[in-house]
Amino acid sequence: MLLIQRERKTLIQINRMNYNTDLIKISKAYYNRGLERALLSDLSGAAEYLKKSLIYDKYRTDARNLLGLIFYEMGETADALVQWVISMNLQPEDNIADSYLDEIQRKAGALSEASSLVKRFNQALNIAQNGGEDFAIVELGDITKRKPNYVKAQLLLAILYMQAGEHIKAGRALMQILDIDKNHPQATFLMEEVKKATGKAEVERAKLENAYKHRELEDDDVIIPKTKTQSNLDRVVIYIVSGVIIGLLSFYILILPSVRRAYNTALNESIISNSQELSDVNASYSKLSSEYSELEKNYNDVSQKLDAYEKQNLAFTSAYEKLNKIISDYSAGNYEAAASEYLEIDRSVITSEPLLGQLKEVDRVMLNDGFKTVLELGTAQWNGGNKEQAEHYYRVALSIKADDPEAMFLLARLLQSQDRTTEANEIFDRIVGEHPDSPYAQRSIDARGY
């Protein structure tokens, strides 16, 4: 019994070994075919063989790695990564897939870019399948521009172009595919359709027919070699000289006038252009000059206004100070100075409301209290025997109120007391003439002694 079981295990192992050997051979054969096709840039064909190779032996790392490379070459980065990752899992040591994965990971942003383009392709595909061909064309155009080896995108774009009747553009997309994958079945088929639509198929067929329809030589045909004519030296020289002369004549007659004309035209255009520019510059200068004059005038106006304002301000300040000084001197008992300053006031410069108010107040003080005070001072001086000082005060009072009959009378009486009769009489006469209703008129008549 044990013997039988041992024998059966041995038979299974032998069978397994035989099958393994056969399958490995088949797998290897497919791999070789795939490699052959890949070297001929027939990537689709190569991929088919490599997939078959892996069906027979999943451990055939070379086949899987090459399949990954083909996917990568056709723009399917994720499919390539899948194959290389599986390859690394099945054969972790001494596997070139490791370097492929490293290479992709080393490229900064390569994976994210690939992922982004795949997402956009899938979206464009979805849109195209749902009737949005125009948008899909635009999107796929951009995708294929960024990744020309993206075969699936190029193919979809070509089909959409063909559907839209744009066979030339479709042909360009298909050419891109066939540059990568020479025998891509769909691209080849569609390219034939494009050639038919654009008429290129006819041209190619005609070329092929011409190439293969050369008549073969028959026994009676004679090939006559082309004979070279022997030219003698004189004829050669004559030909050369004639050629040079004809060339020069052609140049002077045909080319030079047109060159001159072109030169003159260009020169004239340049002059016109320069004149125009000069005219523009002059216009700009005139405009700027006018603006400058205007600005200068404005500046002068403003400057004058400013000067006037400053002068007005100065006069205002001066008048304000003088009025203040009068009040201040009067308050301090300096009546003479106050009166003198009061008489010096330039009323023409006092136009502003605040100053007019202040002047009114000064007038009120000086014409009433000030005048009376000065007059009383004069009388006090006279009573004290100081007639000279008394006369001064009377005259100050009269300077405040020039036609006051009382002040005039007092001054006249003072002058009369000093035997200055003529001066006194003149004043008495003025009082009588100018103030006949005043009580001082009668008193003046009495004092003068008419």
Next chain:
Amino acid sequence: MINFQEEIRRFKPSLDVDNIEDAIAGIDLTDMTDLMMQLVENAADTAGKKNADTDKQNEL
């Protein structure tokens, strides 16, 4: 005459880099060698059972 709509409909989305893990997990890696071994083992098991039955009958 090409049926463009049909051609477009046949397209399948590309695999995204973000979905690699799922794709790898979903791949059936069974190869012909695995299938053959399975067949051989099944055949051997069947043969073994038959022998065992014969032995039992002989013993009886």
